Amino acid sequence: DVKVTQSSRYLVKRTGEKVFLECVQDMDHENMFWYRQDPGLGLRLIYFSYDVKMKEKGDIPEGYSVSREKKERFSLILESASTNQTSMYLCASSLGGRGTDTQYFGPGTRLTVL
Amino acid sequence: GESVGLHLPTLSVQEGDNSIINCAYSNSASDYFIWYKQESGKGPQFIIDIRSNMDKRQGQRVTVLLNKTVKHLSLQIAATQPGDSAVYFCAENNGDSSYKLIFGSGTRLLVRP
Numbered sequence: 024d025v026k027v028t029q030s031s032r033y034l035v036k037r038t039g040e041k042v043f044l045e046c047v048q049d050m051d052h053e054n055m056f057w058y059r060q061d062p063g064l065g066l067r068l069i070y071f072s073y074d075v076k077m078k079e080k081g082d083i084p085e086g087y088s089v090s091r092e093k094k095e096r097f098s099l100i101l102e103s104a105s106t107n108q109t110s111m112y113l114c115a116s117s118l119g120g121r122g123t124d125t126q127y128f129g130p131g132t133r134l135t136v137l
Numbered sequence: 138g139e140s141v142g143l144h145l146p147t148l149s150v151q152e153g154d155n156s157i158i159n160c161a162y163s164n165s166a167s168d169y170f171i172w173y174k175q176e177s178g179k180g181p182q183f184i185i186d187i188r189s190n191m192d193k194r195q196g197q198r199v200t201v202l203l204n205k206t207v208k209h210l211s212l213q214i215a216a217t218q219p220g221d222s223a224v225y226f227c228a229e230n231n232g233d234s235s236y237k238l239i240f241g242s243g244t245r246l247l248v249r250p
Contacts, residue, residue, distance in 0.1 A: 027180075054236050056236075065226070065240055065241070065242045065243065066181075066226075066240040068237060071236060071237070073236055081237075113180050113181070117236065124230075124236065125171055125183055125186055126171075126183075126228075126238055127183060128173075128180035128181045128182070129180050130179055130180045131178075131179065131180045133178075
């Protein structure tokens with residue numbers, strides 16, 4: 024079974040803090056994704072990576088950056104957390120084919136920025 | 138638990154009945170579709186997928202139907218159980234060569250005991 028793990032289930036941070044969300048997958052998947060999920064807005068893609076050290080912006084990259092130094096690990100960084108970044112953050116991974124790839128999700132991190 | 142959507146359409150069914158959840162997709166070029174289940178406070182879980190060269194695919198207690206003519210996807214759950222209560226949403230690949238999926242907003246399934 025594919026396993027995608029996220030470093031924290033719940034996180035509370037203060038405005039202006041730098042926040043790191045970590046995601047690890049154990050299936051040697053090429054692609055990894057970070058989404059945020061908000062009520063009424065569904066899943067929105069922040070960033071994705073199709074290879075080590077490669078990244079592409081998703082639909083809402085502003086205020087975020089990512090790092091993929093190793094194939095199994097994809098980190099989402101909030102450089103200076105703001106209250107409007109309070110959300111559920113979901114990491115996903117997929118095998119590596121284009122366009123016909125199932126994405127497998129982690130359990131999510133509920134981030135609250137005070 | 139956490140809500141994944143404040144204004145989601147809701148389907149309420151009696152335990153043991155069959156459930157049908159519908160999804161209208163947007164791009165006629167999409168050729169790959171997935172159904173996900175998301176329980177409260179958890180990440181989405183893969184249920185079943187289908188490619189556009191098929192009209193129907195069956196899994197364990199679930200069936201996905203694809204109607205490309207009207208760009209409609211449905212998920213049928215047989216003998217619905219309380220554990221099936223969740224938000225269900227479809228995803229399409231948008232028919233291009235990107236790695237992205239386009240996700241629907243979801244339907245909440247409530248199973249009455």
